[in-house]
Amino acid sequence: MSRAVTAAQLGLLHCHVCSQLSRAPKGAHEVRCSRCGAALHFRKPASVQRSWALLVAAMILYVPANVLPMMKTSSLFGSQSDTIMSGVVYFWTSGSWYLALIIFFASIMVPLLKMMALALLLVSVQRRSRWQPEQRARLYRLVEFVGRWSMLDIYVVAVIVALVQLKALATIQPGPGAAAFGAVVVLTMFAAMAFDPRLIWDTRDFPHG
Amino acid sequence: MAESTQLPDVPEAVAAPKSRRSLQLVWLIPLVAALVGGWLAVKAIMDKGPVITIAFATAEGLETGKTKIKYKDVDMGLVTGVALAPDTSHVVVTAELVKDARRYLVEDTRFWVVRPRVSGGTVTGIGTLLSGSYIGMDIGLSKTPKEKFVGLEIPPIVNTGEPGRTFVLRGDNAGSLDVGSPLYFRRLKAGQIVSYDLAKDGRGILMKVFVNAPYDKFVNDNTRFWHASGIDVTLNSSGAIIDTQSAVSILIGGLAFETPAESGDLPQAAENAEFRLFANRGEALRNPETDVMKLALVFDESVRGLSPGAEIDFRGVAVGTVTQIRPHVDVAGSHFKIRVKADFFPRRMRSKDTGKVMSNDQRRALLSGMIARGLRAQLRTGNLLTGQLYVALDFFPGAARPKPKPAERMDDDDLPEIPAVPSSLVQLQETLAAIAAKVQKFPLEQVGADLQTTLKGATRLIEHIDSDLAPELRATLTEVRKAVESADQALKPNSPLSQDARDAMRELARAAAAFRMLADYLERHPEALISGKREDPKETNK
Numbered sequence: 001m002s003r004a005v006t007a008a009q010l011g012l013l014h015c016h017v018c019s020q021l022s023r024a025p026k027g028a029h030e031v032r033c034s035r036c037g038a039a040l041h042f043r044k045p046a047s048v049q050r051s052w053a054l055l056v057a058a059m060i061l062y063v064p065a066n067v068l069p070m071m072k073t074s075s076l077f078g079s080q081s082d083t084i085m086s087g088v089v090y091f092w093t094s095g096s097w098y099l100a101l102i103i104f105f106a107s108i109m110v111p112l113l114k115m116m117a118l119a120l121l122l123v124s125v126q127r128r129s130r131w132q133p134e135q136r137a138r139l140y141r142l143v144e145f146v147g148r149w150s151m152l153d154i155y156v157v158a159v160i161v162a163l164v165q166l167k168a169l170a171t172i173q174p175g176p177g178a179a180a181f182g183a184v185v186v187l188t189m190f191a192a193m194a195f196d197p198r199l200i201w202d203t204r205d206f207p208h209g
Numbered sequence: 210m211a212e213s214t215q216l217p218d219v220p221e222a223v224a225a226p227k228s229r230r231s232l233q234l235v236w237l238i239p240l241v242a243a244l245v246g247g248w249l250a251v252k253a254i255m256d257k258g259p260v261i262t263i264a265f266a267t268a269e270g271l272e273t274g275k276t277k278i279k280y281k282d283v284d285m286g287l288v289t290g291v292a293l294a295p296d297t298s299h300v301v302v303t304a305e306l307v308k309d310a311r312r313y314l315v316e317d318t319r320f321w322v323v324r325p326r327v328s329g330g331t332v333t334g335i336g337t338l339l340s341g342s343y344i345g346m347d348i349g350l351s352k353t354p355k356e357k358f359v360g361l362e363i364p365p366i367v368n369t370g371e372p373g374r375t376f377v378l379r380g381d382n383a384g385s386l387d388v389g390s391p392l393y394f395r396r397l398k399a400g401q402i403v404s405y406d407l408a409k410d411g412r413g414i415l416m417k418v419f420v421n422a423p424y425d426k427f428v429n430d431n432t433r434f435w436h437a438s439g440i441d442v443t444l445n446s447s448g449a450i451i452d453t454q455s456a457v458s459i460l461i462g463g464l465a466f467e468t469p470a471e472s473g474d475l476p477q478a479a480e481n482a483e484f485r486l487f488a489n490r491g492e493a494l495r496n497p498e499t500d501v502m503k504l505a506l507v508f509d510e511s512v513r514g515l516s517p518g519a520e521i522d523f524r525g526v527a528v529g530t531v532t533q534i535r536p537h538v539d540v541a542g543s544h545f546k547i548r549v550k551a552d553f554f555p556r557r558m559r560s561k562d563t564g565k566v567m568s569n570d571q572r573r574a575l576l577s578g579m580i581a582r583g584l585r586a587q588l589r590t591g592n593l594l595t596g597q598l599y600v601a602l603d604f605f606p607g608a609a610r611p612k613p614k615p616a617e618r619m620d621d622d623d624l625p626e627i628p629a630v631p632s633s634l635v636q637l638q639e640t641l642a643a644i645a646a647k648v649q650k651f652p653l654e655q656v657g658a659d660l661q662t663t664l665k666g667a668t669r670l671i672e673h674i675d676s677d678l679a680p681e682l683r684a685t686l687t688e689v690r691k692a693v694e695s696a697d698q699a700l701k702p703n704s705p706l707s708q709d710a711r712d713a714m715r716e717l718a719r720a721a722a723a724f725r726m727l728a729d730y731l732e733r734h735p736e737a738l739i740s741g742k743r744e745d746p747k748e749t750n751k
Contacts, residue, residue, distance in 0.1 A: 012219060013222055020220070021219050022219060022220055022221060022222035023219045023220070023221045023222065024221075024222055025221050025222055025223075025224050030224065030225035031222035031223060031224055031225060032222060032223040032224075032225045033222060033223070034220045034221065034222060034223050035220070037223075039225070040222050046235075049235070049236075050235040053235040053236045053238055053239050054235065054238060054239070056239040056242075057238040057239035057241070057242035057243075058242075060239060060242040060243050060245075060246045061242050061245070061246060063246060064245075064246055064249050067253075068249065080275065176249070183242070187238070187242075194235075
């Protein structure tokens with residue numbers, strides 16, 4: 001990889017705002033674009049640290065997201081609160097195993113795998129691993145792409161809650177699990193954004209922090 | 210780095226003052242997340258309430274994670290498990306209650322399944338038709354905590370703490386009553402049936418009734434309870450009387466109670482006091498018997514036709530009933546006696562000091578005094594068609610002196626015993642038997658033999674008469690006929706004898722006429738006796 005030339009190796013900085021290329025001054029840590037004054041840096045500042053922070057927050061919230069009820073249904077026939085897993089179990093036992101599988105993968109496995117993938121990327125970057133950078137780059141793209149689709153659950157809950165408001169007959173309210181789940185999805189998206197994929201390729205030549 | 214020179218003039222970036230903190234603010238996010246998560250976890254642990262188990266006969270309508278436990282319609286917990294008991298005889302429901310419920314889980318807290326129920330004129334649990342069953346709860350008053358409960362199969366009608374009192378009624382059958390059936394007092398709904406059960410001995414039912422607060426103070430030991438189910442029609446000389454409590458009780462049955470006025474000042478009945486449940490109002494008020502004295506009557510004859518429930522009658526007044534009939538064998542004396550147990554109602558007999566309740570010992574003393582004076586029981590026929598018997602109590606002076614032996618006990622129940630005199634039928638039988646015995650003692654064979662000899666003598670006599678006497682008799686008879694014939698001849702009208710007799714009679718009549726003339730003349734002429742007859746011209750003319 002070291003054969004490939006990067007801007008950072010050449011000491012060049014690219015302004016994200018006005019696209020002017022600048023030469024990094026010697027000895028200076030914080031630099032600005034000479035034309036538009038935007039902050040310039042070789043890599044996203046504190047990328048790994050921020051990514052880790054968001055990822056840790058997401059991991060913490062993943063627990064209540066799965067344990068707390070997602071949705072509270074109350075109707076004439078009584079009230080009921082469902083977690084994601086109880087919904088999966090319900091569909092599985094009632095015979096709709098394909099729906100159960102979809103919900104299980106979209107709402108339980110995908111966020112979990114996403115967090116594991118991000119953790120893997122972050123660890124590998126911190127250890128400056130040279131292991132399979134192309135695969136890791138592909139993994140990162142996958143994580144970024146998948147991110148928004150995990151919000152599907154939240155959309156469904158939001159729509160149902162808005163629609164099913166029949167007062168005495170039936171109401172559906174979002175449970176605390178929905179907030180936690182939304183937070184997990186948003187935090188993992190931010191974590192993926194905070195991660196600088198260029199770090200995968202900066203094996204040991206470039207310091208990052 | 211040398212290659213950088215190949216690029217067209219790239220301006221140098223401006224150095225900025227170092228302002229970055231080494232620790233990123235972004236770490237606040239996981240901190241907040243951890244705080245929120247931790248708080249939720251702590252809350253979940255803190256909110257975890259006690260877990261109890263309730264045993265039910267069936268798990269009908271109970272669902273794990275859905276069925277709630279409610280007290281006064283407030284959620285108190287959730288069923289977390291429904292499992293079969295190890296011996297499969299019932300189900301064990303595990304439920305997690307809210308945190309605050311711990312102090313309500315005491316010994317007499319009750320649980321039951323609320324299902325739609327139509328009873329006692331009321332419909333309950335309609336809501337559960339749609340929402341599914343839930344477990345009702347009634348918080349007890351005890352202080353002893355408990356975790357394993359046995360659920361009620363029938364919801365309690367009365368919740369703990371409701372003012373009023375519970376009484377137990379002992380009746381013959383439940384009729385059309387059910388839990389929740391109303392109890393009326395002066396046609397006001399005063400309570401309801403809480404539960405009913407078969408009596409332990411299987412003879413009758415035990416019914417628990419709850420009398421609500423203002424009414425329970427009218428229940429005393431003399432209060433009568435009766436079935437007020439349906440319509441009670443009585444026909445008597447004053448017409449038809451239709452008695453009913455309310456429209457509801459016509460349809461679904463009910464109970465009523467009343468306290469006879471004369472006993473209004475008795476103390477209120479105690480909680481769970483037992484009362485008899487009568488079939489109807491008439492019977493209830495006719496039987497003022499709360500005071501029952503148990504007696505035993507000892508018979509020495511067949512009691513066929515006497516059955517439990519038969520009346521004990523004192524000179525035509527019913528004073529008790531027969532409760533049990535049982536033969537007893539006296540092994541030593543090898544004879545049988547029938548021992549009849551009876552309930553005697555002393556209150557039916559008024560004494561001067563009425564109102565004063567005698568103790569049992571006093572009553573016994575009184576009774577034994579009466580027995581000494583000839584009080585006896587006697588079986589009498591109540592109904593000639595069916596042969597039903599009743600027991601009559603009366604004084605039989607002839608039986609006044611009972612055998613001095615202290616009537617050996619046949620049972621160890623220590624009931625006062627009244628000896629019996631034989632019934633009139635038995636007396637008749639005895640008389641007949643005595644006659645029969647006398648007849649049997651008569652020496653019929655000897656008499657027969659004697660009679661035979663006598664007859665033989667008679668035959669001989671008759672033969673003798675025949676052979677010896679008859680010819681003589683015939684001759685005599687011929688003679689007699691001859692005599693009669695000659696007399697007949699002599700008496701004929703133209704026989705000489707009658708001619709002569711007739712002439713004689715004529716002469717006699719003439720003589721009588723002459724004598725009359727003489728007497729007549731003498732009456733007119735008495736001097737003729739002396740002077741003799743004078744010639745009378747008139748006489749001469751004549």
